[in-house]
Amino acid sequence: MTPKTPIIHIIDDDDAxxxxxAFLLKAAGFSTAxxxxxxxxxxNLPDLTAACVITxxxxxxxxxxxxxxxxxxxxxxxxxxxxxxxxxxxxAVQAMKVGAVDFLEKxxxxxxxxxxxxxxxxxxxxxxxxxxxxxxxxxxxxxxxxTQRERxxxxxxxxxxxxxxxxxxxxxxxxxxxxxxxxxxSKMQAASVSDLVRMTILAExxx
Amino acid sequence: MERLWRSTDEGxxxxxxxxxxxxxxxxxxxxxxxxxxxxxxxxxxxxxxxTFLLFLPAIxxxxxxxxxxxxxxxxxxxxxxxxxxxxPSGLRAEDVIAAGLLVALGAFxxxxxxxxxxxxxxxxxxxxHLMEREAxxxxxxxxxxxxxMVIDERxxxxxxxxxxxxxxxxxxxxILGKTISVLMPMPDRRRHDQYLDAYAKTGVRRVIGxxxxxxxxxxxxxxxxxELSLGEMRSGGHVFFTGFTRDLSQRVAVEERLQALQTExxxxxxxxxxxxxxxxxAHELNQPLSAMSNxxxxxxxxxxxxxxxxxxxxxxxxxxxxxxxxxxxxxxxxDFVTRGESELRPEPIGPLVREACALARVGSRxxxxxxxxxxxxDAEEVLADKVPLHQVILNLVRDAVEAMDRQGEKDLLLAxxxxxxxxxxxxxxxxxxxxxxxxxxxxxQPFVTTKGGQGMGVGLSICKTIVEAHxxxxxxxxxxxxxTPFGFTIPLARKxxx
Numbered sequence: 001m002t003p004k005t006p007i008i009h010i011i012d013d014d015d016a017x018x019x020x021x022a023f024l025l026k027a028a029g030f031s032t033a034x035x036x037x038x039x040x041x042x043x044n045l046p047d048l049t050a051a052c053v054i055t056x057x058x059x060x061x062x063x064x065x066x067x068x069x070x071x072x073x074x075x076x077x078x079x080x081x082x083x084x085x086x087x088x089x090x091x092a093v094q095a096m097k098v099g100a101v102d103f104l105e106k107x108x109x110x111x112x113x114x115x116x117x118x119x120x121x122x123x124x125x126x127x128x129x130x131x132x133x134x135x136x137x138x139x140x141x142x143x144x145x146x147t148q149r150e151r152x153x154x155x156x157x158x159x160x161x162x163x164x165x166x167x168x169x170x171x172x173x174x175x176x177x178x179x180x181x182x183x184x185x186s187k188m189q190a191a192s193v194s195d196l197v198r199m200t201i202l203a204e205x206x207x
Numbered sequence: 208m209e210r211l212w213r214s215t216d217e218g219x220x221x222x223x224x225x226x227x228x229x230x231x232x233x234x235x236x237x238x239x240x241x242x243x244x245x246x247x248x249x250x251x252x253x254x255x256x257x258t259f260l261l262f263l264p265a266i267x268x269x270x271x272x273x274x275x276x277x278x279x280x281x282x283x284x285x286x287x288x289x290x291x292x293x294x295p296s297g298l299r300a301e302d303v304i305a306a307g308l309l310v311a312l313g314a315f316x317x318x319x320x321x322x323x324x325x326x327x328x329x330x331x332x333x334x335x336h337l338m339e340r341e342a343x344x345x346x347x348x349x350x351x352x353x354x355x356m357v358i359d360e361r362x363x364x365x366x367x368x369x370x371x372x373x374x375x376x377x378x379x380x381x382i383l384g385k386t387i388s389v390l391m392p393m394p395d396r397r398r399h400d401q402y403l404d405a406y407a408k409t410g411v412r413r414v415i416g417x418x419x420x421x422x423x424x425x426x427x428x429x430x431x432x433x434e435l436s437l438g439e440m441r442s443g444g445h446v447f448f449t450g451f452t453r454d455l456s457q458r459v460a461v462e463e464r465l466q467a468l469q470t471e472x473x474x475x476x477x478x479x480x481x482x483x484x485x486x487x488x489a490h491e492l493n494q495p496l497s498a499m500s501n502x503x504x505x506x507x508x509x510x511x512x513x514x515x516x517x518x519x520x521x522x523x524x525x526x527x528x529x530x531x532x533x534x535x536x537x538x539x540x541x542d543f544v545t546r547g548e549s550e551l552r553p554e555p556i557g558p559l560v561r562e563a564c565a566l567a568r569v570g571s572r573x574x575x576x577x578x579x580x581x582x583x584x585d586a587e588e589v590l591a592d593k594v595p596l597h598q599v600i601l602n603l604v605r606d607a608v609e610a611m612d613r614q615g616e617k618d619l620l621l622a623x624x625x626x627x628x629x630x631x632x633x634x635x636x637x638x639x640x641x642x643x644x645x646x647x648x649x650x651x652q653p654f655v656t657t658k659g660g661q662g663m664g665v666g667l668s669i670c671k672t673i674v675e676a677h678x679x680x681x682x683x684x685x686x687x688x689x690x691t692p693f694g695f696t697i698p699l700a701r702k703x704x705x
Contacts, residue, residue, distance in 0.1 A: 014494045016529055020501035023522055027505035027512075058490065085493035107497035110504035 006121050009046070011035045011067065012056040012083075017106070021054065021113070028114045038062035042070065048078045052120045054113075057084040057091060065091075065098055072099040079120035083108070090160035092194040096201040103198050139203040142188050150187070153180040157193070158200050231273020235281035238265030243288040250292070259289055259309040266313045270320025278317025282310060354433075354452040359445060362386040362403050374433070374454050376426030387450075392424045407446075423452065431456040491536045495529040502526035551677070553588040553700035554596070556631055560621050563600035567608065576608055581622035586631040588700035595673040596697070599681075602670050603635040603693045610639025610690060630679070630696045637690035670695070 008030045012018040022032040035041040039061055041053075053071065057064035068080050082095040083104040092103045102116045146154065149170075156166040163181070167174040190196035242261040262285030270278025286309055293302055348355055354371030358364055363386055367379040375382075375390055382389070388396040423433045432455040440447045506522035557580075564578060589596075604619070611617045620636045667681075674681040674695045681695040 014498075016498035016525070016532070017494050017501075020498040020505070020522075020525065020529070023525075024501040024505035024508075027508040085490040085497070106493040107500040110501070110508070 005031055006050040006052060007046070008032045008117060009035065009041060009051060009053045010055075011038055011041050011053065011059070011064070013037060013059045014056070017056070024110055024113070025117065028110070030117065038064070038067040041067070048075050050121070051078055052117055053078060053080045054117070055080060055082060057082055057095070058086075065095060068095065068098045068100050081113075081116055081120055089157065089193050089197055092197045093158060093160045093201070096198065102202075103194060105192060105194050139188070139199050143200070143203060145187050146184060150180050150184050153177055154184050154188075154196075154200060157181065157184075158197055231269050231277035232280055234272060235265060235269035235277050235284060238268055239281060239284040239288055241265070242285065243292065246289075246292055259285070259305045262286075262289060262309065263312065263316075266316050267320075270317045271323060273320070274324040275317045275321035278313065278320045282313025282317065285313065286310060351451075352453070354454075355449065356387070356452070357447055357449050358387045359447055360403065360407060362388065362400065365447065371452065374425075374431075374452060375423065390424055392422055392430050395421065396424075420455065488536075492533055495533040495536070499526045499529040499533070502529065551590045551592055554591045554593050556586055556589045556591075556623050556633065556697075557582045559589075559591075559593065559596065560600055560623060560633065563597045564604050564619075564621055567601045567604035576611065576617040576619050578619045578621070581620065581624075583622075583624040585625040586623045586699065589631050589697045590700045591677055591697055596677070599670045599673050599695065600633065600635070602667070606667075607635050607637035607639060607690065607693075610641075611637050612639075614638055614640065625699070626696060629699045631699050632694055632696050634692055634694040636692035639690040641691055 008025050010018055010021050010025075010032055011034075012021070013036055018034050018036075022034050025032050033046065037059055038055065042062075053067075055064040055067050062070075064082050064084075068082065071078060071080060076099075079101040080099070081102045081104060082100040083106055084091060085106045095103045101120045104113060104116060143151075152170055153166060156169065161169070163174050163177045167177045170177070184190075185193070185196060188196055188199060190199060239262060242265050245261055262281075265285060266278055266281040269281035273280075286306060289306065289309070290298075349369045351368070352370055354374045355366070355368040356364055356371050357366035364383050367377070367382050369379075372378055377389075386400075388399050391399060419435060420432055421435050422430050424430055434453040434455055436451045438449040438451075440449060502522040502525045506519045506526070509518045509522070560582065561580065600621075604621070607619055608617075611619070616638045618638045620634075622634045622636075624632050626632045671681050674697070677697050679696040679698065681693070683691050683693050
């Protein structure tokens with residue numbers, strides 16, 4: 001029995017961004033479908049038994065995050081990857097918390113998106129991705145190298161708190177928070193703050 | 208009893224607690240019993256006939272302490288006891304008359320007692336009210352932010368409020384009994400006694416009832432401006448003057464603070480506009496950038512595959528289109544930023560420098576700073592938008608003054624000179640603490656500050672933006688005078704003939 005060919009559903013209001021991603025994924029061997037908006041995707045909802053959804057956050061009408069919430073309610077097993085042109089930490093945290101499997105900041109490397117899609121498809125129903133378990137273990141290993149203070153700063157960061165609030169709550173200066181944050185970034189080998197948030201939240205899920 | 212209390216108090220309040228209400232009755236009983244015992248004792252020793260006289264003290268005491276009810280109760284008790292004592296020997300006619308007299312007298316005393324009590328209650332009430340009012344008035348006077356003082360006709364201080372203590376540094380205890388002239392600096396001090404004398408003799412009012420601004424002397428010898436209002440009061444053949452003083456230096460400080468906040472606000476709003484712009488820019492630019500990356504990376508995957516040439520052409524074309532789109536976005540944003548932002552016109556640079564410097568030193572800031580100007584006659588008019596340029600100079604002067612805050616020698620030099628044919632160089636040099644090498648390198652970047660927690664670190668970055676928008680350049684250098692000379696150039700309005 002051959003498994004059904006998975007289809008990657010791409011939702012982005014920017015024509016070039018959508019078209020280029022479809023092109024990239026096709027070049028990587030996936031089948032794709034494109035939608036201009038969340039509503040046009042939901043209106044003719046396809047068969048989602050073997051599928052992955054990639055959506056932009058900032059779109060006219062229904063936002064990407066609202067789409068995740070709605071999709072998680074009706075099709076909890078379908079993995080959704082959220083991407084954004086301007087990733088800030090609270091947005092990344094929010095996306096992961098409403099149930100996105102991954103959060104990517106544009107522009108992203110082709111290896112990163114292809115791997116994210118593969119992971120999402122393999123993990124599909126279950127949050128635990130089999131071949132990503134190594135990655136999760138790596139992240140957990142790196143998390144263990146953090147000092148207690150660094151861990152606290154990371155927790156506040158993942159909660160989406162600005163440095164100033166973190167400083168106040170931990171009773172240290174904002175400058176010190178910055179230093180801890182930089183340490184955390186380098187110890188966790190995170191490329192960006194949203195990368196760091198993504199890593200941390202994924203590692204928590206695999207716990 | 209309770210009813211009586213109410214009527215005398217007009218239901219105002221104090222219902223005495225039960226213990227206190229009943230006490231007079233207890234006394235009535237006790238004193239009556241004592242009188243009865245005395246009667247018995249006397250009767251057994253001497254052949255004294257029972258007399259009603261002995262019960263009078265009990266009635267009197269009860270009526271005085273408990274009013275009508277207690278007086279009547281004591282009368283009744285006395286009557287009953289006396290009759291009981293007499294009963295064995297039989298009642299005589301005179302006894303009956305005496306008994307009647309006792310009742311009449313008792314009733315009279317009781318009524319008198321009630322009146323006395325009512326009068327006492329009313330007096331206490333009035334007293335209590337007076338004291339309450341006084342406390343109230345005192346609390347009002349103490350919370351008024353203006354200082355208040357009362358002097359008699361010779362100028363001797365009779366009263367000195369808490370606010371006045373704060374303003375002048377004297378405590379009421381120290382200053383009461385001294386003459387008011389201790390609160391005045393020298394020339395006024397001598398004249399004040401003459402004013403008082405003149406008013407006493409002529410009755411001509413000069414300042415009474417009017418407010419005016421005078422200079423006051425603090426206990427520590429410093430002077431400060433106050434607004435003084437005077438009132439007059441005659442009491443018991445004496446004249447008193449009441450003065451209210453409002454510290455104006457505080458108002459000046461508040462105004463200064465307000466101005467500082469306003470400046471900060473302008474900075475912050477500019478900054479947030481910059482932040483918003485950065486967000487928009489990032490979002491707008493990331494779309495074509497990610498599309499480019501997708502097309503190119505996808506194209507490379509195809510080229511690495513089986514049938515390269517045929518399929519790779521399209522993504523290459525599309526990627527190139529996206530790079531042009533990115534360029535277009537940047538151009539649009541630049542137009543947006545510069546559109547209608549500044550209107551350059553010829554401005555005389557000398558007055559502009561002086562004005563901005565004066566503005567920067569408003570208030571207490573820059574006390575003790577010696578300012579020198581070296582304004583070149585060649586550098587007359589620059590092509591500038593006045594307000595932002597003002598802000599640049601103001602910022603530099605303020606920074607310079609702050610840098611010299613703890614320095615002994617406070618020299619500020621503002622200079623203009625012509626550089627080449629068409630540029631004017633403006634420099635602000637101080638004798639302040641100077642700069643660290645690493646900070647100097649990043650000085651004009653946003654959020655770099657040398658002021659600890661005081662500054663936002665955006666002042667100089669804004670200066671840089673403004674100067675560069677004028678087509679000039681801004682810099683800082685380690686100077687021969689120890690501080691950090693800052694300089695910037697700005698185009699000359701009319702080119703000097705070569």
